[in-house]
Amino acid sequence: MASAAPEPAQPDTDDDGGGDGVNLRLIAGLGGALVVAGVALGVFALIGTARPARPTSPAVLWWRRVWNGDGLSAHDQRIRRALLLGALAAGVLAWLFTRMPIAGLLAALAVPGVPWLFTVGNSxxxxxxxxxxxxxxxxxxxxxxxxxxxxxxxxxxxxxxxxxxxxxxxxxxxxxxxxxxxxxxxxxxxxxxxxxxxxxxxxxxxxxxxxxxxxxxxxxxxxxxxxxxxxxxxxxxxxxKRTQPRFAVRFLTGLTLLVLVYGASRPDYMAPYGTSTGQLVMAGLGGVFIGLLAWVRAMSLPPKAPRFLSAPGEVEA
The missing domain is CATH 1.20.81 (Receptor-associated Protein)
Known part of the structure; x- marks a missing residue:
């Protein structure tokens, strides 16, 4: 029996037509994007890209004052920033070590507070x-x-x-x-x-x-x-004559640091402060003690003598 001859293959006109359509759509999309980009660049060239100045928020101003201080030299600003970073590190470490947030807060306050108390009289x-x-x-x-x-x-x-x-x-x-x-x-x-x-x-x-x-x-x-x-x-x-009260400030500060370090190293000593009530008690005791130290320090400083010349801005106003 004679086999049927194979039919000649027909060209796939649908696939070619689909490819040409995709290429045309791609070229049209690119052209439209270039037109939009050109219009945008033209607008930017006419009106500029700079944003109008906005007033600084109170939160940013407060943070700048905390970070840089007011009226400090470059050297004093570096010391202030180092103390702030040290306070953050000490607070986090104390919190992780004792698992007590108030202990971390007191440790963070101690980093800038101890030099402030020990240097009483330097000003x-x-x-x-x-x-x-x-x-x-x-x-x-x-x-x-x-x-x-x-x-x-x-x-x-x-x-x-x-x-x-x-x-x-x-x-x-x-x-x-x-x-x-x-x-x-x-x-x-x-x-x-x-x-x-x-x-x-x-x-x-x-x-x-x-x-x-x-x-x-x-x-x-x-x-x-x-x-x-x-x-x-x-x-x-x-x-x-003010040497004695200033020595008392330094002595109380050093003794407090020794007690805190000893207590933090003894879990049984810190256990009563692990509860919510204990944390409130720790916060109250810490606040009272810090207030007493600040009061004693203020008593060891002489009153500031009044001036009789005004600042230039006040005079001109």
């Missing part, structure tokens, strides 16, 4: 050194102005021999005067940075000399320098 010592430096600077201004140079030139020249305690502030004052600042505003700014009544007396004398060009500036500066020396002697005597 007063710095203030005494600055007053002594202001008196010494007043005498140097008297000597330089006695040579016949103007007051502003005398201030600029005094930077070469400025006392170390206020060398930065004097350098800033000289730079402002050389930059064309109004002498009165620059001096008020300088007094605001020193923030002490003795410096206010010196600045007041210098401002009066700028306005009336009196001939007795040297005598006034010499008398203020003598008064500053007497003020330094008085403050150092008072500072010596």
């Amino acid at each position: 007063e010592k710095r203030a005494i050194l600055r007053i002594e430096a202001v008196g010494e600077w007043a005498r140097r201004l008297k000597d330089i102005s006695g040579t016949g140079v103007g007051l502003q030139q005398a201030i600029v020249s005094s930077t070469a021999t400025a006392p170390t305690a206020i060398a930065g502030e004097i350098g800033t004052l000289a730079a402002r005067l050389q930059a064309g600042w109004n002498g009165r505003i620059a001096l008020l700014k300088f007094a605001d940075e020193i923030a002490d009544p003795v410096c206010d007396q010196v600045v007041a004398a210098l401002i009066l000399h700028l306005s009336d060009r009196g001939e007795h500036l040297g005598d006034v500066l010499n008398s203020i320098a003598s008064a500053a020396a007497a003020e330094v002697a008085t403050r150092r005597e008072v500072e010596a």
Whole structure:
């Protein structure tokens, strides 16, 4: 029997037509995307891409104050940030070790709190050194102005021999005067940075000399320098009498740290504080003790002397 001859294969016209349709749709899509992108770029070129400035939220401002502090130098800001990071690490570790959130909170507060308590009196010592430096600077201004140079030139020249305690502030004052600042505003700014009544007396004398060009500036500066020396002697005597309460602050702080470290290492000692009631008791005891330490520290500090010169902004307003 003769077999039937195979039929010739027909071309697959449907598949070719489908492929051409897909290619056309792809080209059309790409073309549309390019058109949209071109229109968008044109709009951006006309109106720009910068967003309008928005006011900073209160939360961001609060965090910046916590992180950077107010009126701190770059060195003090680095110390502050290191203490904050150390407080976070100590709080997390204490929480994980004791499984008590209040213990973690107290440990976090202890990291910045212990240096704050141990360094009680350092600010007063710095203030005494600055007053002594202001008196010494007043005498140097008297000597330089006695040579016949103007007051502003005398201030600029005094930077070469400025006392170390206020060398930065004097350098800033000289730079402002050389930059064309109004002498009165620059001096008020300088007094605001020193923030002490003795410096206010010196600045007041210098401002009066700028306005009336009196001939007795040297005598006034010499008398203020003598008064500053007497003020330094008085403050150092008072500072010596405050040694005992400051020692009490340091002793109580160290003893508290030893007790806390010992208690945290003894599970049986910390067991009663593991409940919700125990955590409330721990929080109450910790808050009372921190408040007492802060009270004793405040008692060991002298009251801040009032100033009589206002800040430049307040004066201009």
